[in-house]
């Protein structure tokens with residue numbers, strides 16, 4: 001059995017268009033894989049197919065060696081947690097209730113679910129609004145409640161679609177630091193992001209860096225370590241800009257500049 005998430009030559013078509021074209025990818029326990037790419041490249045589609053929400057037209061998705069489509073909902077919930085890009089309009093349940101529901105797969109008492117949910121809410125700094133209806137929370141507060149749900153689900157694989165959406169800079173930093181801790185605790189993390197620089201918060205300089213996969217028009221354009229010398233060049237190609245790398249406190253950060261070198 002191959003542990004983790006495997007996409008094997010996955011192709012997805014919709015309305016006569018190819019959204020993913022022969023994508024192969026493996027996220028093992030203890031891997032942090034960031035997916036980057038222009039708008040419409042197929043990043044969210046890749047996550048949806050990995051979760052079994054979308055069936056590939058060809059190719060396969062395996063979770064711990066089993067076809068994701070063959071997993072019962074509880075089995076899937078035991079292995080994969082997902083933070084979607086857009087949080088759906090919700091019922092006015094409390095934040096605590098939402099996080100408790102993320103534990104439905106556990107055969108445990110209500111009290112045990114609430115204890116775990118309260119702990120997860122505290123970890124993301126959301127304890128103070130645990131009893132407020134989620135429909136009354138700000139975008140960033142709701143995002144933190146959703147992240148608490150991910151933590152409470154306690155899965156070996158965590159799939160994130162632009163997790164820093166709506167978060168202010170302090171909470172973005174906290175979020176990526178937290179994801180780095182989850183990664184080092186042995187989880188496999190697949191994270192779609194537009195902010196390559198936010199990834200530096202996942203690890204200390206000189207320690208193992210996340211892998212970065214560039215997606216372009218449904219195909220894998222490159223796969224590199226975040227500290228690869230030519231990553232700026234690859235990112236520049238991907239986004240059609242110049243990516244200037246500069247060092248800050250031992251981390252390399254990237255600044256996008258126009259190709260011509262003139263003013264934007």
Ligand SMILES: Nc1ncnc2c1ncn2[C@@H]1O[C@H](COP(=O)(O)OP(=O)(O)OP(=O)(O)O)[C@@H](O)[C@H]1O
Pocket residue numbers: 014015017019037038039040041042043044045046
């Ligand atoms: N159900 C669908 N039917 C037809 N086209 C779709 C469908 N879902 C997505 N698409 C198209 O597939 C392409 C990839 O969409 P996807 O949401 O995966 O992109 P993305 O890389 O996540 O983009 P963004 O950075 O803007 O979030 C887009 O052009 C989108 O319009």
